[in-house]
Amino acid sequence: xxxxxxxxxxxxxxxxxxxxxxxxxxxxxxxxxxxxxxxxxxxxxxxxxxxxxxxxxxxxxxxxxxxxxxxxxxxxxxxxxxxxxxxxxxxxxxxxxxxxxxxxxxxxxxxxxxxxxxxxxxxxxxxxxxxxxxxxxxxxxxxxxxxxxxxxxxxxxxxxxxxxxxxxxxxxxxxxxxxxxxxxxxxxxxxxxxxxxxxxxxxxxxxxxxxxxxxxxxxxxxxxxxxxxxxxxxxxxxxxxxxxxxxxxxxxxxxxxxxxxxxxxxxxxxxxxxxxxxxxxxxxxxxxxxxxx
Amino acid sequence: xxxxxxxxxxxxxxxxxxxxxxxxxxxxxxxxxxxxxxxxxxxxxxxxxxxxxxxxxxxxxxxxxxxxxxxxxxxxxxxxxxxxxxxxxxxxxxxxxxxxxxxxxxxxxxxxxxxxxxxxxxxxxxxxxxxxxxxxxxxxxxxxxxxxxxxxxxxxxxxxxxxxxxxxxxxxxxxxxxxxxxxxxxxxxxxxxxxxxxxxxxxxxxxxxxxxxxxxxxxxxxxxxxxxxxxxxxxxxxxxxxxxxxxxxxxxxxxxxxxxxxxxxxxxxxxxxxxxxxxxxxxxxxxxxxxxxxxxxxxxxxxxxxxxxxxxxxxxxxxxxxx
Numbered sequence: 173x174x175x176x177x178x179x180x181x182x183x184x185x186x187x188x189x190x191x192x193x194x195x196x197x198x199x200x201x202x203x204x205x206x207x208x209x210x211x212x213x214x215x216x217x218x219x220x221x222x223x224x225x226x227x228x229x230x231x232x233x234x235x236x237x238x239x240x241x242x243x244x245x246x247x248x249x250x251x252x253x254x255x256x257x258x259x260x261x262x263x264x265x266x267x268x269x270x271x272x273x274x275x276x277x278x279x280x281x282x283x284x285x286x287x288x289x290x291x292x293x294x295x296x297x298x299x300x301x302x303x304x305x306x307x308x309x310x311x312x313x314x315x316x317x318x319x320x321x322x323x324x325x326x327x328x329x330x331x332x333x334x335x336x337x338x339x340x341x342x343x344x345x346x347x348x349x350x351x352x353x354x355x356x357x358x359x360x361x362x363x364x365x366x367x368x369x370x371x372x373x374x375x376x377x378x379x380x381x382x383x384x385x386x387x388x389x390x391x392x393x394x395x396x397x398x399x400x401x402x403x404x405x406x407x408x409x410x411x412x413x414x415x416x417x418x419x420x421x422x423x424x425x426x427x428x429x430x431x432x433x434x435x436x437x438x439x440x441x442x443x444x445x446x447x448x449x450x451x452x453x454x455x456x457x458x459x460x461x462x463x464x465x
Numbered sequence: 466x467x468x469x470x471x472x473x474x475x476x477x478x479x480x481x482x483x484x485x486x487x488x489x490x491x492x493x494x495x496x497x498x499x500x501x502x503x504x505x506x507x508x509x510x511x512x513x514x515x516x517x518x519x520x521x522x523x524x525x526x527x528x529x530x531x532x533x534x535x536x537x538x539x540x541x542x543x544x545x546x547x548x549x550x551x552x553x554x555x556x557x558x559x560x561x562x563x564x565x566x567x568x569x570x571x572x573x574x575x576x577x578x579x580x581x582x583x584x585x586x587x588x589x590x591x592x593x594x595x596x597x598x599x600x601x602x603x604x605x606x607x608x609x610x611x612x613x614x615x616x617x618x619x620x621x622x623x624x625x626x627x628x629x630x631x632x633x634x635x636x637x638x639x640x641x642x643x644x645x646x647x648x649x650x651x652x653x654x655x656x657x658x659x660x661x662x663x664x665x666x667x668x669x670x671x672x673x674x675x676x677x678x679x680x681x682x683x684x685x686x687x688x689x690x691x692x693x694x695x696x697x698x699x700x701x702x703x704x705x706x707x708x709x710x711x712x713x714x715x716x717x718x719x720x721x722x723x724x725x726x727x728x729x730x731x732x733x734x735x736x737x738x739x740x741x742x743x744x745x746x747x748x749x750x751x752x753x754x755x756x757x758x759x760x761x762x763x764x765x766x767x768x769x770x771x772x773x774x775x776x777x778x779x780x781x782x783x784x785x786x787x788x
Contacts (some may be wrong), residue, residue, distance in 0.1 A: 179689050188586055192596050195580075199662065200615055203606075205624055212648075220627050268507035271500035278493045283504065290511060293769050295518025296761030297741070298748045303518045319514050322507065353499040353521050382607040385723050389749055400609045406611025418538050432617060436610055441607050451598060 203440075210433035217429055219450070233427075233434035242394070242402060243438070250399040254380040257317050261326075261376040262369070268327045270357050272341070273334035291324045304390055315390035316398070320379070326372055333368040334361060370453050381443070397440055406435050518581040521646050525759035538755075545759035554743060564741040565720045568649055570713060573657050573664075578706060580661050581668035585698065586690070597669070600662025612727035615655050616642060643732040652728065652737075656721075668705060708779070715775040740764045 209217055213228030221227055237243055268287070272280050294300070300319070309315040338361055346356040362369065384400035391397060405411045412428040485531070494501070520535070525545055527538040549555055580600065587593040618625045619641040626638035639687035641647045679697050688696065722741025738746075739762065748757030 178689060184586070185588075185692070188583055189592070192583060192592075194588065194595050196599050198658070199603060202618065202658075203602075205618075206614065214478045220622065223624070223627075264507055264510060267503045271497075271503050274497070274500060276493070277497055277500055278490060283508070286508070287511060290515040292772050293519065293765055294515070295520075295522045296758060296765050297523065297744050298754055298758040298761055299518035299521035301516070301749060302512075302524075302529075302754060303533075306521075307513070318510075321514070322510050324511075327507075353503070357503075379638065382609075384607075384609050401606055403607070403613065404727065407609065407733075408616060429617075431751075432613065436613065440606055440610055445606060447525055447602065448598070451601065 180307060203444075206433050206436050208323055210430060210437050212430070214427045214430050233430035234438070236427075236431055237434045237438055242397075243399075243435070245395065246397050246399040246402040249379060249396060252313070253316050253383070253398055254377050256374045257320070257380045260317055260321050261323070262372060264322045265327050265330055265372060266357070266362075268322065269330035269334055270361060272327075273338070275340065287324050287327060301389060311392045311396075313396055315385070316396075319386065320383075321381075323376075326375060330365075330368055330372060334366060338364055367456065371456060374450060374453055399416045403435065403439055407432055423444060471722065479638075488780065492695055522758055522762050522765075524755050525762045527755060529755040529758070531754075534598075541755075545756045546763065547765065548756065548759050554738075558738050558740050558743045562718060562720055562741075565649060565652065565739060566712070566717045568653050569656065569720075570717075572653055573660065574710070574713060576657050576661050577664035578668055578702070581665040581672060581702075582694065584665070584669060586674050586694075599740060600665065602662070603659040604657070604663040608721075609727065611655065611659055612724060615651065615728065642728070643730065645733045645736040648729065648733045648737045652724070656724075667709070668702060670696065671702055671705040673708065711775050712778045715772045716768070717771055718764055 205223075208224070208226040209222055210233055211229050212222045213230055214232075216222050216227035216454070271277055272284060272287075276278070295303070304315055304319055305308060307408070309318060340460040342360055342364075343356055346360050351359070377449070381402060384398065384404055387396075387398050387401045391401070410430045410432075484580055487752045524535055524538060526540060526542060527535075528541050528544075529535065529538045584593055584597060587596075615625055615766050620626070621638040621640050625641075626635075629635045630638055639647070675697065679701075680693055683697060718740070720739045720741060720746065722739055725739055726745060727735055729742065741764075743758045744761050744764075747753045748761075
């Protein structure tokens, strides 16, 4: 049976495609504008003629950003926080999720309550801040890694995944073979849990990559600053002085504009490049989170 | 066979409960010894980084003195709470927090649903996939970069003002970021730009779960696309909408203050300052620890009550609680 569209429905289709095309343009244009501006000459930007295409293409801004040591230092700090932080997250989350997914564990409901309660009530910013100082973590890399070591939400998602996809019989047979719990976790449970592990890795890694607030309140030593905190200084507080060597005072403002755009591109490019490959995992992750008991 | 034997043994003896029960408990705990050992670092984390600050919140009822510590600081009862409730800021930050959440609920929440519905009506799958992928993209740009872009675009000589003036909508450029009346619009609309695609994923998944035979039957009955949307698509989406609405209401008093402190400035405090940003400024920057711990506790308590209420409603209405 062929469904015949009415005139109104045809009009809607045209309107819908048009609207979504405009929407797509709105999603992309800000990034496009930053890209073309970072490649344009400072004079073209000052005159306001850069709107759709770069003008006076040059790489001066990139050269200035690349020659700034603090950017590279912050970049490597961020890679450290993402790498080490994500490993800590994954190990601890798994060590919590696996035992709690086991039906035969006495007291698991009590421990779950103990964990879930922290999602409902928190000491609040100030007690958390004073606690980190109290523990002697202030102004150290641990202040970035430890306070966010486990997300209760992620732990619950992982536990639900273990419960719903790992058959009890498989764990049982591992035990009969005489395998230790660590062995069972490592050789039976984890190989079957790659989808959830991939999603957790991505969620934790992106959170570390984007994080800046903890670094701002806990760190004073600039050598420990992650990229996002440095970006805040450059983009939000407009501190581009480090990169303005040799610029005449009249050009400072326009050149610092192009430096900002180049910085945004350099800081966002890694994500944009790997994004198409990771996209499907992210979408999957949202759905995993929707899984309830 | 074996499992059945074990089961009957376990359920057979409610009479001499205590002795047998205790022995099996002990046996089960030693049997799963290594599972408990795995949990030690996890529990340690929650004690040290979640529960210890909960104990630390008692400084809200004390005059905290960093040199003597939490326990030995002097008790002052509700002094800080009274000071907060009587201050000029109480009304302002409460109003800003509530309004910001409310606007988010009114504008950002339905936006994702509308995007999902529009995408659902697209018959060309390739086009649909491209629009979807591009709409997620802003979600992965960090908040700092997005805020930096907002600040740059909204300068008097920024791209948005240039486009507005060029289009003849306005004669003079507007300095958005120092105008309190613009702050919420900027905050909410940039939030929609960044989040709408990502938030629509969950609705699109729910839409793909609707049984196609329902649509076929509707066509046979002569229902047009509008009727189909009204009577099949929307009802199919309702459970998801209700659950997400409940989650949103549960976090009503939590406004993303990290984005606020990136975007606000003293000129816009009047409309921009929320509870979170106030606690940050007065507490961490100005070191009024006890006072802001009290403000934070006030906020945590409202959150807690909201979450409990909302879950009760979810249990009754949606027949599925959130935990």
